[in-house]
Amino acid sequence: MKTQIGDWELLIQVERWGLTLSASQRALLDQYLNRLYAANQQMNLTRVPPEHAVGRHLLDSLCLLSVYKPPEGARVLDIGSGAGLPGIPLVIARPDLKLTLLDSHGKTIEFLKETCSLLGLNAVVAQARAEEWAHMPEAREAFDMATARAVAKMPILAELMVPFLAVGGVGLALKSIRELDEIHAAEPAARTLGASLDVRTVEFETEQGTIQRAVAVLRKERPTPPQYPRSWAHILKRPLGGKA
Numbered sequence: 001m002k003t004q005i006g007d008w009e010l011l012i013q014v015e016r017w018g019l020t021l022s023a024s025q026r027a028l029l030d031q032y033l034n035r036l037y038a039a040n041q042q043m044n045l046t047r048v049p050p051e052h053a054v055g056r057h058l059l060d061s062l063c064l065l066s067v068y069k070p071p072e073g074a075r076v077l078d079i080g081s082g083a084g085l086p087g088i089p090l091v092i093a094r095p096d097l098k099l100t101l102l103d104s105h106g107k108t109i110e111f112l113k114e115t116c117s118l119l120g121l122n123a124v125v126a127q128a129r130a131e132e133w134a135h136m137p138e139a140r141e142a143f144d145m146a147t148a149r150a151v152a153k154m155p156i157l158a159e160l161m162v163p164f165l166a167v168g169g170v171g172l173a174l175k176s177i178r179e180l181d182e183i184h185a186a187e188p189a190a191r192t193l194g195a196s197l198d199v200r201t202v203e204f205e206t207e208q209g210t211i212q213r214a215v216a217v218l219r220k221e222r223p224t225p226p227q228y229p230r231s232w233a234h235i236l237k238r239p240l241g242g243k244a
Contacts, residue, residue, distance in 0.1 A: 005033045006054030007207050013059060017066035019093055028092045028119050029058055035118070036083055039111050045083040055206025060213065061086030062093055063202040064147060064172045067215045072096050074144040077164050079130050080151035084112055086174065087147060091121050099123040100143070102130060131229040134163040141166050141223065149174040154186035154216055155239040162193035163224045171218035177201065183216045188241030194222040 008030075014021060021029075036057075037050045048056045064086055070076065073096050078087030081101040091099040101112050101123060109127045116123045126133065133139045146161045146169070154173065161171040175183055183199050190197035198217045203210060229235065 005030065005037075005050050006052055008054055010054050010059060010205055010207070013204050014062050014065075014093070017062065018069065019062065019065060021093060025092055025095075028121075029089060031119055032084070032088055032092065032115065033057065035111075035115050040083075043107050043111070045108070045111065052207045055204070055208065055211075057085055058089050059204050059206065060174065061089035061149070063204055063213055064090065064174070064215060065093065066202055067200045067217060068145070068170050068172060070094070070097060070145045070170070073098060075142065076100070077102060077139075077143040077146045079146060079148045079160060079164070081112060082108055082150075084115060086149050087123070088115065088119075088121065090147070091123055092119075095122055097122065101125045102128065102133065104129045129232065130160045130164075131232050131235060134160070134229050139164060141169075141220075144169045146171040146218075147173075153239070154179070154183045155189045155241050156235055157216075158186045158189045158193060158195070158197070158218060159229045159235055159240055162190065162195045162218055162220060163229055165195070165218070165220040167194075167220050167222060169220045171195070171216075171220070173216040173218070175214040175216055177212040177214050180214055183214060186216070186241050189239070190218055190241070192225075192240050193228055194224045195220050 033053050075098045077100045079102050081103045087101050091097050112125045143164045146164050187197045195218045200215045202213045
């Protein structure tokens with residue numbers, strides 16, 4: 001039996017972010033969410049109930065495109081992708097993007113691979129730890145845009161994201177509006193890594209009412225020193241520019 005998914009009328013809000021979703025794109029988003037909630041019965045992919053999924057998953061992902069519009073054909077990395085958020089909604093809305101979904105968990109990787117294959121998405125899936133893969137030649141400074149949602153506190157996340165970005169690239173981290181101090185605490189880390197850090201806020205309607213999201217915006221200005229990112233133990237013990 002097909003899962004009842006949220007309020008699809010909420011998707012009209014993407015138009016004010018410069019997006020137009022075709023019937024086929026909406027169908028792909030519907031298929032994605034139904035696959036997500038079917039898989040969620042066997043593995044812990046999301047705690048958001050399906051009746052809230054259009055706002056809490058789709059709009060929460062697509063709002064990044066109101067903050068930054070990547071160029072045509074941009075290489076995009078979704079770090080700690082988990083259930084595929086925000087990466088999968090982004091590549092459905094912008095099929096020109098070349099998406100890489102990065103995660104380290106085997107069961108999650110299988111879900112992502114099967115979903116991308118079934119939906120015919122312009123995406124590849126990489127299984128690795130971010131702090132290790134960022135030192136590989138095929139990944140280091142290889143992306144025009146990086147995204148992350150609910151991965152780590154901002155000083156840690158900056159060290160995981162910035163090394164993947166090419167000079168001129170942009171990293172976008174979805175954060176709670178209550179985490180502004182945490183975001184600003186990462187400004188020294190961003191400078192050390194070769195980036196500037198700014199914050200944008202986005203407001204939209206969900207099935208549960210109006211919410212505001214903070215988006216940390218990392219802009220890569222110069223190459224990242226080769227020692228970063230450090231090992232996970234070192235990142236946790238001494239976060240750059242902030243406390244863990």
